[in-house]
Amino acid sequence: MKFRTEQELLEYTSNIKGKTFKEIDSENLLANASLNRQKGLLGHVVETGFYKYPINSDSKADFEELDIELKVTGYVKNKNGSLRAKERLVLSKINYNEIINETFESSHVLGKCKKMLIIWYEYDSTKEAKDFLITDYQLYDMTNDFKIFNNDFEIIKGKVLDGRAHELSEGDTSYLGACTKARTSSDRTTQPFSDILPKPRAYSLKNAYMTGILRELIEKPTLLEIKSQQEFNTVIEYVKDKLEAYFGKTQVEILEEITGREYDEIIPKNISKMISDELIGKDEDLPKKDDLFAKTSFIIKNLPIKEDGKPRERMSFKTISLSDFETDWEDSYWKNYFEETTLIVICYAEKNKSRNGFRVLSDVKQITFDENDLESFEKTYNQIKLAIEKKDVNLLPTSANGFKNQLLEIAPKGVKGDDAYVNFFKRDKTKVAFMISKKLLVNKLNI
DNA sequence: CTCTGATCATGT
DNA sequence: ACATGATCAGAG
Numbered sequence: 001m002k003f004r005t006e007q008e009l010l011e012y013t014s015n016i017k018g019k020t021f022k023e024i025d026s027e028n029l030l031a032n033a034s035l036n037r038q039k040g041l042l043g044h045v046v047e048t049g050f051y052k053y054p055i056n057s058d059s060k061a062d063f064e065e066l067d068i069e070l071k072v073t074g075y076v077k078n079k080n081g082s083l084r085a086k087e088r089l090v091l092s093k094i095n096y097n098e099i100i101n102e103t104f105e106s107s108h109v110l111g112k113c114k115k116m117l118i119i120w121y122e123y124d125s126t127k128e129a130k131d132f133l134i135t136d137y138q139l140y141d142m143t144n145d146f147k148i149f150n151n152d153f154e155i156i157k158g159k160v161l162d163g164r165a166h167e168l169s170e171g172d173t174s175y176l177g178a179c180t181k182a183r184t185s186s187d188r189t190t191q192p193f194s195d196i197l198p199k200p201r202a203y204s205l206k207n208a209y210m211t212g213i214l215r216e217l218i219e220k221p222t223l224l225e226i227k228s229q230q231e232f233n234t235v236i237e238y239v240k241d242k243l244e245a246y247f248g249k250t251q252v253e254i255l256e257e258i259t260g261r262e263y264d265e266i267i268p269k270n271i272s273k274m275i276s277d278e279l280i281g282k283d284e285d286l287p288k289k290d291d292l293f294a295k296t297s298f299i300i301k302n303l304p305i306k307e308d309g310k311p312r313e314r315m316s317f318k319t320i321s322l323s324d325f326e327t328d329w330e331d332s333y334w335k336n337y338f339e340e341t342t343l344i345v346i347c348y349a350e351k352n353k354s355r356n357g358f359r360v361l362s363d364v365k366q367i368t369f370d371e372n373d374l375e376s377f378e379k380t381y382n383q384i385k386l387a388i389e390k391k392d393v394n395l396l397p398t399s400a401n402g403f404k405n406q407l408l409e410i411a412p413k414g415v416k417g418d419d420a421y422v423n424f425f426k427r428d429k430t431k432v433a434f435m436i437s438k439k440l441l442v443n444k445l446n447i
Numbered sequence: 448c449t450c451t452g453a454t455c456a457t458g459t
Numbered sequence: 460a461c462a463t464g465a466t467c468a469g470a471g
Binding site for chain 3 (some may be wrong): 112269270271272299301302303304312313315316317318319356412415429432
């Protein structure tokens with residue numbers, strides 16, 4: 001089937017809404033296939049069954065005459081009814097030897113994926129793939145977010161130019177990720193400015209970005225009313241801008257300045273958090289402040305730094321649920337979380353061992369996790385899985401009880417009298433949280 | 448000192 | 460009443 005105009009293509013595509021995959025699978029591709037092994041299968045079903053293209057995968061754009069690439073991707077419904085993309089959208093492969101001679105505008109990825117027809121289906125773990133419902137579609141143009149994509153592209157290219165392709169991480173960038181793309185985890189390729197063999201990677205639209213454009217599509221009317229700013233290229237730029245006037249001041253001075261109240265002896269334990277909530281915004285309010293926040297996943301963290309430059313504490317994350325550990329690491333919530341999330345770390349420096357409240361705003365740093373970190377995190381994850389299987393608290397990877405060179409550990413986080421470890425298996429929501437070790441923080445903060 | 452389980456202040 | 464982010468505080 002050929003389409004002469006975008007209009008024609010979209011008009012035809014409108015008929016796909018409300019269909020399940022089995023309804024359009026005229027080539028019977030779904031008959032005896034497993035979705036886990038063949039990730040592009042649902043895309044093939046749409047190509048052959050709905051658009052009647054022959055089964056062959058050449059590298060030309062799917063709708064060649066219109067320069068439009070077809071993408072079929074899933075979303076899931078959260079418990080509260082909101083939608084989120086199930087996965088990142090993988091684009092073309094990164095060629096480390098060529099990227100150094102490209103600009104974003106001349107790049108392979110923009111050449112192939114500038115315009116994409118994205119078909120959305122609702123993923124439902126209780127259903128078989130053939131029964132997934134296609135509910136929406138959109139003609140998407142990458143140049144809509146050109147400024148940030150361009151900046152992301154330069155970040156990726158910069159690492160390759162530095163001979164650090166093996167240190168690439170999805171968290172380095174805002175929207176355009178460099179995700180791993182390998183047949184096996186030991187697969188390696190070459191890079192131009194280092195002998196270290198990096199993992200093969202592909203450009204991707206990050207999971208949080210996909211969630212952002214999905215919500216724009218579905219919630220269009222409301223979003224148009226509050227069209228937010230697009231002033232900054234990265235979250236860290238935004239945060240530094242908001243904190244600029246307060247560097248060199250103590251926590252108490254800053255809090256007094258922004259609240260107009262006085263704090264003499266009683267310092268709120270969460271004073272740093274009160275400050276970042278006020279000056280930067282609470283996580284849930286940020287999407288309204290800058291479009292960047294609607295399409296990225298990041299967390300604002302506060303960290304006391306000792307006089308030797310090292311962090312005083314580990315860094316904590318959300319409490320874990322037993323159900324987080326039902327899948328393999330590769331498909332897990334936590335792998336995705338650590339892979340994609342950028343930590344924005346607001347540093348407060350101690351002077352003469354100053355206690356909380358009297359540390360000085362000194363720096364803002366960014367932490368992302370690379371392949372080595374994730375490999376270590378995987379061990380922690382698997383050990384928790386094992387502990388759950390065996391119902392054995394002593395197997396839990398606490399810092400006292402973990403393995404050698406552990407980077408991610410668990411620690412109690414309860415209310416008074418709650419014995420987090422003893423009660424670990426009693427309910428889905430545990431009283432235990434992930435923490436990253438001080439050792440890893442030292443490494444990440446380049447101390 | 449460091450380590451690690453426990454606790455606090457806040458927001459919902 | 461509980462989750463979160465972060466610090467506290469006793470043991471060694």
